[in-house]
Amino acid sequence: MKEDFLKFQAQTTPHPLGMEIDHAKGSYIFSKQGDKYLDFVAGVSACSLGHCHPRVVNAIKTQAESYLHVMVYGEYAQGPAVAFSKLLASHLPPTLSKTYLTNSGTEAIEGALKLARRATGRTQILAAKSAYHGNTMGSLSLMDFEERVKPFRPLIGDVSFIQFNDSNNLNKITSKTAAVILETIQGGAGFILPKNDYLKKVKERCQEVGALLILDEIQPGFGRTGKLFGFQHFGIVPDILVTGKGMGGGLPIGAFTASEEVMDLLSENPKLGHITTFGGNALIAAAALATLQEITESDLMAETLIKEELIRSLLVHPLISEIRGKGLMLAAITPSEDIATEVILKCQEKGLISFWLLFEKRAVRITPPLTISIDEIKEGCGIIIDVLNDINQ
Known part of the structure; x- marks a missing residue:
């Protein structure tokens, strides 16, 4: 499918990520290869209630x-x-x-x-x-x-x-x-x-x-x-x-x-x-x-601020200078564009979807669904910290 994707569907960049999607549910996206990815991007802030919310x-x-x-x-x-x-x-x-x-x-x-x-x-x-x-x-x-x-x-x-x-x-x-x-x-x-x-x-x-x-x-x-x-x-x-x-x-x-x-x-x-x-x-x-x-x-809006505080408390690392934003519209600022890109790509290898921002190249986007659970936040932030530790060695 990826070959046809590149050949027949117009692209926005020379090197798209190209993940082949099978299905998505809640806070997770599943690939055709059977891999499971925790989604910290929510379709670039589009999937407020996660994927395929029953309502x-x-x-x-x-x-x-x-x-x-x-x-x-x-x-x-x-x-x-x-x-x-x-x-x-x-x-x-x-x-x-x-x-x-x-x-x-x-x-x-x-x-x-x-x-x-x-x-x-x-x-x-x-x-x-x-x-x-x-x-x-x-x-x-x-x-x-x-x-x-x-x-x-x-x-x-x-x-x-x-x-x-x-x-x-x-x-x-x-x-x-x-x-x-x-x-x-x-x-x-x-x-x-x-x-x-x-x-x-x-x-x-x-x-x-x-x-x-x-x-x-x-x-x-x-x-x-x-x-x-x-x-x-x-x-x-x-x-x-x-x-x-x-x-x-x-x-x-x-x-x-x-x-x-x-x-x-x-x-x-x-x-x-x-x-x-x-x-x-x-x-x-x-x-x-x-x-x-x-x-x-629901209580999703109030919970968003609680989840923000949790993310801020978990993403403490020498390679993160600050967490910008509010609620679940957050960006982790790294020392350089190269480090941000390495974080994003290595997180995907470990089963976490993060993404870039358009102009601030040092940023790692963190905009998960509002419905993301506390355990899922801990899982995702743990992956980011693990990746940063690997980079910082």
């Missing part, structure tokens, strides 16, 4: 027997999408009441950018340096890594960059700014938390000049940080909330949420201001609804 699988099966795609987004009232959007609104501040469902996080970013320009009548977008919001043309325009964007220019115009956590940059937010878009916790940059009320200061500056604040919660969202959304730790509310990854139970989904007044601007002048065929797909919305119900009805 999600049952929701998918039930919906599959009823109907799948019936009409392009926004024309028919479809139960799973309506129920998900209503339940999501019940867990958000009143100003975040209406949700547009998309097929992925990057599509949700595209929609949020369009909505901000439509709502303000302005064009300028400010994004953070070292940010990652996706890889479609609009999302890619929000990235300041020239080596990654140069081959695809020209991108969308009137985008400028500010330094995350630097309040001295706030004067760049002006009456010409349509929106400031930030990751609540910077992901690819190394799981960087906002400091010194940075997000509050950005929001206040946006309010002063009439700009909108877009927060990208595609990675921190849906319980990963110990609250349903990362922004809830920092005492602010965005004007537009972007979500994805962890909301689908393992299926592809994204969304952007705003007030009813703002969101309705996409429905006229012009009509069909944002269009998708499969956004809000009934099968995927059913999985998302089951995922959201499980996260909000």
Whole structure:
């Protein structure tokens, strides 16, 4: 199968890991060769409830027997999408009441950018340096890594960059700014938390000049940080909330949420201001609804902070300078890119899946399912320590 994978399926890197998957259940992935791997990555923060969670699988099966795609987004009232959007609104501040469902996080970013320009009548977008919001043309325009964007220019115009956590940059937010878009916790940059009320200061500056604040919660969202959304730790509310990854139970989904007044601007002048065929797909919305119900009805969010403390207590080693992040969105920082890569590859040999971060090359990603058990955490952290000991000899 691996030979056909390389020959017929387009690749994203010259050397993909190429593990041949047989099945996955809970916190484990099983290969065609019969090997068992403890998953400390969760599909890059996508499988919030682990693999094939019974509640999600049952929701998918039930919906599959009823109907799948019936009409392009926004024309028919479809139960799973309506129920998900209503339940999501019940867990958000009143100003975040209406949700547009998309097929992925990057599509949700595209929609949020369009909505901000439509709502303000302005064009300028400010994004953070070292940010990652996706890889479609609009999302890619929000990235300041020239080596990654140069081959695809020209991108969308009137985008400028500010330094995350630097309040001295706030004067760049002006009456010409349509929106400031930030990751609540910077992901690819190394799981960087906002400091010194940075997000509050950005929001206040946006309010002063009439700009909108877009927060990208595609990675921190849906319980990963110990609250349903990362922004809830920092005492602010965005004007537009972007979500994805962890909301689908393992299926592809994204969304952007705003007030009813703002969101309705996409429905006229012009009509069909944002269009998708499969956004809000009934099968995927059913999985998302089951995922959201499980996260909000269980103790998983509170347990996430306990599990964070356990991981921090176990991953103490001379080759780990710090553990960044919050909840189960963590990164172990090693001395170099080479050591991080060695850790990741040797952990896989020993039955543990970890992964890289996009820009912070010294990091080892630790983003297991929220459902991971205490014993599984101890098992995985033990493997990491064993590998680090081998490297450090």
